[in-house]
Amino acid sequence: MLRKDDLIRKISLKAEDFYKEKDGRPVDFLHDWGHVTRVYNACLKIMEFEIKVNRIEVLVAALFHDIGRWYDQTKPHAEVSAQMTKDILLEFSKELISAGANPEKIVNLINYHATAHNCTHEICDSLELKILADADKIDMFGPVGIIRVSASYGDKNPIEKSVDQLHEEAKTDNFTLHTEGGRKVGLYYKEYLIKFNKDLNAQIEDLGTPIN
Numbered sequence: 001m002l003r004k005d006d007l008i009r010k011i012s013l014k015a016e017d018f019y020k021e022k023d024g025r026p027v028d029f030l031h032d033w034g035h036v037t038r039v040y041n042a043c044l045k046i047m048e049f050e051i052k053v054n055r056i057e058v059l060v061a062a063l064f065h066d067i068g069r070w071y072d073q074t075k076p077h078a079e080v081s082a083q084m085t086k087d088i089l090l091e092f093s094k095e096l097i098s099a100g101a102n103p104e105k106i107v108n109l110i111n112y113h114a115t116a117h118n119c120t121h122e123i124c125d126s127l128e129l130k131i132l133a134d135a136d137k138i139d140m141f142g143p144v145g146i147i148r149v150s151a152s153y154g155d156k157n158p159i160e161k162s163v164d165q166l167h168e169e170a171k172t173d174n175f176t177l178h179t180e181g182g183r184k185v186g187l188y189y190k191e192y193l194i195k196f197n198k199d200l201n202a203q204i205e206d207l208g209t210p211i212n
C-alpha cells in the first residue's frame with residue numbers, strides 16, 4: 001500500500017498537468033498552478049490548528065478545485081471542476097479509499113468550494129469544506145490578493161470603483177474566514193488588504209480632487 005504522502009504526490013503530479021497551457025485551451029493565470037499551490041499550502045497550515053479533519057480529502061480537493069476554469073468557461077467553474085475531478089479520481093479511488101478518503105466527498109468539496117458560505121448541502125457543514133474555502137479566500141487577501149483582484153477587476157473599471165468594490169466585499173461573507181486555523185493563517189493577509197484599501201482611498205482623496 002502507498003504511503004499517504006506518496007499518494008498525494010502522485011495525484012498532485014496528475015493535477016498539475018491539467019493547469020498547463022496546451023492544446024489551445026484558454027489560460028487562466030489567476031487560477032493557475034501557482035494559485036493551487038498557495039491554496040494547498042494554506043490548507044496545510046490551517047490544518048496545523050484543526051485536528052479532526054480528513055487531510056487527504058482537503059488536499060486532493062485543493063489540487064483540483066479550479067481545474068474547470070481552464071476547460072469550460074461557459075458554466076460555473078466549481079461544477080465543471082467537480083465533474084472533471086470525478087472522472088480523474090476513478091484511477092485513484094481504491095487507493096484513496098484505503099487511505100481513508102472518500103472520493104465522492106472530494107468531488108462535493110470541489111462542487112461547493114465557491115459557495116461554501118451560502119449552501120444547504122450537508123458538505124457545507126464540514127470542516128473540510130470550511131478549510132478549503134478559507135484557504136482559497138486567503139489567496140484574495142495580502143499582496144497576492146491585491147494583484148489578483150486588480151487583474152480580474154481593475155482593468156475594466158475605474159480605480160475609484162475598485163475601492164467601492166473592496167468596501168462592499170468587506171461587509172460580506174467574502175471577508176469572513178470560517179475556521180480558527182483560517183483566521184490564524186489569514187489574519188495578517190486580511191488586515192494587509194484592509195489597510196491597502198484605506199491607503200488607496202486616501203490617495204484618491206488626496207490627489208484626486210476635481211480639476212477646476
Ligand SMILES: [Fe+2]
Nearest residue numbers: 065066077114
Ligand atoms: Fe474556485
Ligand SMILES: [Fe+2]
Nearest residue numbers: 031065066136
Ligand atoms: Fe481557487
